[in-house]
Amino acid sequence: MNNIRIAPMTEADIRDVMPLEISSFPDPWSPLAFVEDLRLNPCARYFVAKDEADTVCGYIGYWITPDKVDILKIAVASECRKVGVGKALVQFARRNESSKGCLRVFVRTKNYGAQAFYKALGFQDVGIAKNYYTHPQDDALIMMSAD
Numbered sequence: 317m318n319n320i321r322i323a324p325m326t327e328a329d330i331r332d333v334m335p336l337e338i339s340s341f342p343d344p345w346s347p348l349a350f351v352e353d354l355r356l357n358p359c360a361r362y363f364v365a366k367d368e369a370d371t372v373c374g375y376i377g378y379w380i381t382p383d384k385v386d387i388l389k390i391a392v393a394s395e396c397r398k399v400g401v402g403k404a405l406v407q408f409a410r411r412n413e414s415s416k417g418c419l420r421v422f423v424r425t426k427n428y429g430a431q432a433f434y435k436a437l438g439f440q441d442v443g444i445a446k447n448y449y450t451h452p453q454d455d456a457l458i459m460m461s462a463d
Contacts, residue, residue: 319367319368320365320366320367320373320374320400320401320404321365321366322363322364322365322366322404322405322408323363323364323366324361324362324363324364325350325354325362325363325364325375325377326354327350327351327354329364329372329375330347330350330351331347332364332371332372333350333364333372333375333391334347335393336372336374336375336391336392336393337389337391339391339394340391340392341389341391342451342452343449343450343451345389350362350377353377357379359379359380359381360377360378360379361377361378361379361380361409361413362375362376362377362389363375363376363377363405363408363409365392365396365401365404365405367396372393373392373393373395373396373401374390374391374392374393374396374401374402374405375389375390375391375405376389376390376405376406376408376409377389377390378409378413378419380413383418384418384419384420384460385409385413385418385419385420386420386421386422387406387409387419387420387421390402390405390406392405402433403437406419406434406437407437410461418460418461419439419460419461420458420459420460420461421434421439421458421459421460422445422448422456422457422458422459423456423457423459424449424454424455424456424457425444425454425455425456425457426454431457431459434459434461435459437461438461439459439460439461440459440460440461441457441458441459442458442459442460443457443458444456444457444458445458
């Protein structure tokens with residue numbers, strides 16, 4: 317997908333983000349959770365990837381702390397997967413937040429596709445967070461990228 321544009325997520329984008337959220341996560345956030353994070357969390361950053369028709373085809377959300385950037389959410393529309401949208405979103409975060417330190421992500425231990433995605437982008441396994449997820453219950457593989 318050559319002509320994607322990455323822009324800050326607005327509250328108006330949440331309507332288009334929600335179908336991706338619901339189809340991508342077993343425990344999706346509500347629209348209100350996104351609104352509250354956008355409005356009230358000074359550490360939160362959310363961006364959408366839009367195609368030539370200005371359709372949201374993916375999004376990323378992360379929190380910035382003094383020594384790292386925690387990727388909380390990343391989702392890509394099924395018809396836009398495996399064409400570089402997710403990679404572009406992670407590279408955008410890496411480029412724009414590199415001064416904040418490493419990127420970190422928590423991935424379900426059974427989500428082999430996500431693990432392979434992050435490994436292909438240079439992330440390495442650094443630990444396990446026991447019982448990190450509750451719906452369904454699962455441990456999280458902690459992955460980091462230092463560049």
